[in-house]
Amino acid sequence: MVKGKKDKLLDIFIYLFLIIAAFIVIYPLFVMVSTSLKTNMEVLVNPFGLPTEFNLDGYRYVLEVAGFPTFFRNSIIITAVSLFVLLLVSVMASYPLSRFTFRGNRMIYFYFIIGAMLPARLATVNMYQIINALGLFDTLFALILIYIAMTIPISIFIIAGFMAELPRELDESARIDGASDSRILFSIWVPLLRPALATVAIFNFIPIWNEFFFPLIFISSDQWKPLPLGIAQFFGQYQSDWPTAFAALTIAILPPLIFYLMASKHFIKGLTAGALKG
Amino acid sequence: MTFIGLDNFRRLLLEEPYSVRFFNAVGNTFEFFAYTMVFQNVTALLLALALTRGLKFTGFFRTVIFIPVTLSLLMIGFVWTLMLNPNIGVINEVLTMIGLENLTRAWLGSETWALPVVTMVNAWQYTGLMVMLFVAGIQGIPEERYEAARIDGARGWAMFRHITLPPLYPIIGIVTIMTYMGVFNQFDLVYAMVGSTGGPRYSVDVLGTFFYRTAFGGSGGQMPQMGLGAAIATMTFLFIAVAVCFFLYLSHLRAKGDR
Secondary structure, X not given: XXXXXXXXXXXXXXXXXXXXXXXXXXXXXXXXXXXXXXXXXXXXXXXXOXXXXXXXXXXXXXXXXXXXXXXXXXXXXXXXXXXXXXXXXXXXXXXXXXXXXXXXXXXXXXXXXXXXXXXXXXXHHHHHHHHHHOOOOOOHHHHHHHHHXXXXXXXXXXXXXXXXXXXXXXXXXXXXXXOOHHHHHHHHHHHHOHHHHHHHHHHXXXXXXXXXXXXXXXXXXXXHOOXXXXXXXXXXXXXXXXXXXXXXXXXXXXXHHHHHHHOHHHHHHHHHHHHHHO | OOOOOOHHXXXXXXXXXXXXXXXXXXXXXXXXXXXXXXXXXHHHHHHHHHHOOOOOOHHHHHHHHHHHHHOOHHHHHHHHHHHOOOOOOHHHHHHHHOOOHHHOOOHHHOOOOHHHHHHHHHHHHHHHHHHHHHXXXXXXXXXXXXXXXXXXXXXXXXXXXXXXXXXXXXXXXXXXXXXXXXXXXXXXXXXXXXXXXXXXXXXXXXXXXHHHHHHHOOXXXXXXXXXXXXXXXXXXXXXXXXHHXXXXXXXXXXXXXXX
């Protein structure tokens, strides 16, 4: 179809709109990175421009003095362990729920799914009592348990939904060959489920990595703080030292940003699909 | 722990200062929701329309607009807090530069402005996600419908109103319920930008911060009151449950209508 003059004018307006939107997204990130490289003096004199010379003091301070490597380590352990156990448990639960017919199947499935409708934070008071009773207060394990519980519903929903659409013949022929249930699950299903597992991993990676509320409640000592909690406390103290504050924020924001830019298509698909299904 | 029946609810709903704080937080939460619907979701629908016209560089814009979704709300809150700083923050500097000096103010220190500003930052973060939901919806509309409407002479607004919009109703429903649940779960951003006391004279205090303060004694030297906190969480649950049931009822009605 040939575009008329009116359509071309409209296109120009749309580009303008998109450029403004992109600018609004990128500008705060630009301010963050460029301020982190300035000196305190330059922040006052030259708030908009690029830094005239790279001042890495803020980064040095954050990495060497402020304990950021520890916060990073904690965040990585929490996220990795939570995601691994989450995937394992969700796959094992989804398999019978989507492939076997038995009494109460639908009931158990809905029991899981209801969890996706409710914010986990509403149960914080009860969690607090449970975690205390288990003697897990101020441990990484407390957070890992909560995150797994929090993400199981949506993960089972996605994985079981994906499994239900795959053809039945696959496991039937394996069963005739005498393979056990666990064998069928891990050698036949798991490889086929890779797209669904990737969606689940991406969908849950972001909220777990960024979670702040539960660490605020359950972690008190510095050595177990994950990144967001470490930053919050650091930010309170260094708010007036702009380059250092922004250096800390830059360091914390970079890992998910880099992940995203490397695999933006998967992220957009994973996060959108997860949200649409939930 | 002793069982005290509905006493926590009585205190929450009838006894000062809790009742005042509670109804204030409920009001702010709904205000937060209303602002977000406008700032975030209307913008998202417009961006989604712009991104589905088959223009060049669509992929690039899509990638950029989605960036904030992957970032931490808490840290984004800190970045914007610094940018909104009344003395040397970039926002006031820009306003001064373009001659709008009389618009500069201490944004987060103002009872009138703090809540809208916080909701705008929240919109900055989540618009990208809503855009993608709308894009998915728009791309599901078959091209033939547009062709047919074009032959019938539909253009511009009429085209949007009668061809694009009706199939998007379910998506609009999902976006609305997600926004609603997000707002009733809101804590991080308010904490980062105005602290757990809920900003100047509780003007940004939402149910999330009120719950945290009450149950875990975030500040003010009060003793944590877990029972009262649990009552706040239960009320929050009721607000969410009612909305979710209403939403499910509406989609049920629609599904029946389609048959």
